[in-house]
Amino acid sequence: MIKIALIRPFHPSLIGHPFEKSPPYGLYELKGYLDTYTSFQTRILDLAHLPHWKLSLAKILPRYAFDVFGITALSPSRFEAIKLARYVKKFNPQVCVVVGGVHFAHCAEDTLTHVSEIDAVVHGEGGITIIELAKAIDVRGWFGRIKGISFRSKDRIVKTAPNDYSKDAGISLSLNGDSSRYKEYVRDYPVAIPARAVMASKGCPARCIYCCNLAKIYHTRSPKDVIAEIKLIREKHGVRGINFLDCAFTADRHHLEDLCREMIDSRLDLKWWCESRADMPLELLGDMKKAGCVSLAFGLESGSQRILSVISKGITVRQIVDFVNGCNALGIYVKPFSMFSLPGEEERDAIETLNLLDEIESYPFTIRGSFQPTMIFPGTELETLARDKEILGRQFSWSTHYESALSRMLLQHPSIPIYMEKDKMPPEVLKNLYLGRASRLLAPSLNRCHVVKEFSSLIKNYPSIIRYNLPYIFSHRLWKKVLAYFSRRRKTAKKNGN
Numbered sequence: 436m437i438k439i440a441l442i443r444p445f446h447p448s449l450i451g452h453p454f455e456k457s458p459p460y461g462l463y464e465l466k467g468y469l470d471t472y473t474s475f476q477t478r479i480l481d482l483a484h485l486p487h488w489k490l491s492l493a494k495i496l497p498r499y500a501f502d503v504f505g506i507t508a509l510s511p512s513r514f515e516a517i518k519l520a521r522y523v524k525k526f527n528p529q530v531c532v533v534v535g536g537v538h539f540a541h542c543a544e545d546t547l548t549h550v551s552e553i554d555a556v557v558h559g560e561g562g563i564t565i566i567e568l569a570k571a572i573d574v575r576g577w578f579g580r581i582k583g584i585s586f587r588s589k590d591r592i593v594k595t596a597p598n599d600y601s602k603d604a605g606i607s608l609s610l611n612g613d614s615s616r617y618k619e620y621v622r623d624y625p626v627a628i629p630a631r632a633v634m635a636s637k638g639c640p641a642r643c644i645y646c647c648n649l650a651k652i653y654h655t656r657s658p659k660d661v662i663a664e665i666k667l668i669r670e671k672h673g674v675r676g677i678n679f680l681d682c683a684f685t686a687d688r689h690h691l692e693d694l695c696r697e698m699i700d701s702r703l704d705l706k707w708w709c710e711s712r713a714d715m716p717l718e719l720l721g722d723m724k725k726a727g728c729v730s731l732a733f734g735l736e737s738g739s740q741r742i743l744s745v746i747s748k749g750i751t752v753r754q755i756v757d758f759v760n761g762c763n764a765l766g767i768y769v770k771p772f773s774m775f776s777l778p779g780e781e782e783r784d785a786i787e788t789l790n791l792l793d794e795i796e797s798y799p800f801t802i803r804g805s806f807q808p809t810m811i812f813p814g815t816e817l818e819t820l821a822r823d824k825e826i827l828g829r830q831f832s833w834s835t836h837y838e839s840a841l842s843r844m845l846l847q848h849p850s851i852p853i854y855m856e857k858d859k860m861p862p863e864v865l866k867n868l869y870l871g872r873a874s875r876l877l878a879p880s881l882n883r884c885h886v887v888k889e890f891s892s893l894i895k896n897y898p899s900i901i902r903y904n905l906p907y908i909f910s911h912r913l914w915k916k917v918l919a920y921f922s923r924r925r926k927t928a929k930k931n932g933n
């Protein structure tokens with residue numbers, strides 16, 4: 436009977452992130468499938484926070500003698516995943532190394548071509564696939580009949596038929612082993628409530644050009660099933676909050692309505708958070724609030740209508756403003772994620788985004804969100820565009836060493852390329868836009884890591900920041916924000932009884 440290790444590699448950029456203590460959900464889901472449907476021994480090894488992971492593995496590997504290593508990664512942690520694959524294969528060349536997750540799923544051929552230590556790549560949701568793979572490895576069978584993978588066969592890379600298991604929206608993340616050592620919370624700003632993650636749907640019906648979403652088909656899970664899981668979590672972990680991980684929690688009106696009704700009827704008395712799109716049916720915000728929703732994050736992306744159309748966002752600036760107003764009117768916190776340096780974008784478009792952010796952030800229930808240069812991820816339309824325009828060099832591979840000076844300068848993950856059309860938005864403008872925004876006062880949602888990283892950069896770029904911020908310092912928006920900030924603090928102090 437084979438032994439399987441499911442590993443999250445060291446992930447330096449997770450350290451200092453507000454969600455640094457959250458579990459490797461994907462691996463817990465895989466373990467759930469393996470434990471439920473097979474009798475293979477499966478362990479999760481989470482190395483995300485262990486810079487000296489090799490020392491730990493040197494002790495663990497001889498003790499457990501694993502036959503299969505399943506490694507997960509996001510694009511920023513891909514090189515650590517590759518290092519790990521090389522390490523375990525060197526330790527024992529007989530083991531089978533399988534990788535999955537949103538990064539590898541989108542560049543399987545590239546991975547198998549450049550990393551001989553990786554034996555197979557899983558393309559989509561991995562629950563059923565990992566079972567089939569493990570069974571095939573156990574009997575030394577051929578991988579060719581397993582759907583949804585790529586593997587090396589002699590000198591060829593074989594890609595099997597796509598897996599069509601996505602109708603199953605994933606078995607409960609909470610049942611899969613004991614993840615209680617992880618800390619998760621939901622923000623009912625500024626209070627952090629102990630929470631656990633649940634998924635009510637997978638995939639997203641939208642087709643934004645920068646997104647590397649894994650499940651192309653949007654599918655929902657029965658509300659009764661979701662509620663049953665939530666109740667179980669509450670009993671088991673005593674949490675008071677739920678963190679919905681869905682890419683598009685509010686995309687299906689009927690599902691959202693049913694889910695809220697079930698939550699209200701079951702008197703869950705829990706607070707929850709999710710991600711939404713600004714074009715959600717606003718008349719359901721009231722039900723969401725009643726059901727316990729305290730905050731929503733959403734992709735604002737751009738304040739320029741022209742750019743929103745270029746990126747196929749399918750949302751208008753008007754819808755964004757209405758959505759933020761709707762949430763604010765009900766006291767639901769909203770947190771916008773936005774980007775700049777999108778295809779065709781010029782400085783004036785980014786200024787429109789900053790103006791929109793300024794406007795909506797002056798509302799009491801809007802939390803300062805992100806404003807990041809556009810990153811290129813594998814498998815996106817943006818990647819194809821970047822290759823066509825030679826923003827990514829002809830030789831660019833996701834699996835060989837890459838470090839971008841531009842990403843570093845803009846305090847982003849250095850291994851992730853940034854989309855930049857030099858003629859439209861040169862690096863100097865990019866830098867001023869980013870640091871200008873980063874330097875704005877009252878940024879309570881900046882995480883520890885950013886504050887440290889940004890501080891030295893802010894000092895270095897002090898003259899351009901002052902120049903960039905002058906209109907802001909003299910605008911009424913800043914002072915409105917100062918007042919809103921102090922009034923929020925006063926209210927919290929009152930609530931906490933100080």
Ligand code: B12
Pocket residue numbers: 446448449452454455456457458459460461462464465504505506507508509510511512533534535536537538557559560561562564565605646647648649680681682807812813
């Ligand atoms: C939670 C989350 C985070 C958390 C991570 C928490 C954690 N503990 O790891 C936080 C908030 C830190 C985060 C940060 C970022 N994230 Co994020 N995040 C998500 C989110 C919402 C859920 C991921 C998840 O856990 N899904 C649930 C599990 C069950 O699914 P899964 O991991 O995909 O696993 C399944 C399959 O992929 C497969 N599988 C996975 N691994 C393996 C391994 C093997 C061996 C096999 C067989 C199968 C397999 O099987 C699993 C079960 O079906 C997704 C969006 C989404 N809804 O998926 C974005 C997402 C993963 N994030 C994304 C991005 C862009 C980011 C950031 C880069 C954002 C930024 N601008 O800085 C940062 C990067 C973080 C960093 N420092 O490196 C992108 C991915 C980009 C990429 N190619 O890497 C996503 C897809 C959002 C999107 N649509 O753009 N994120």
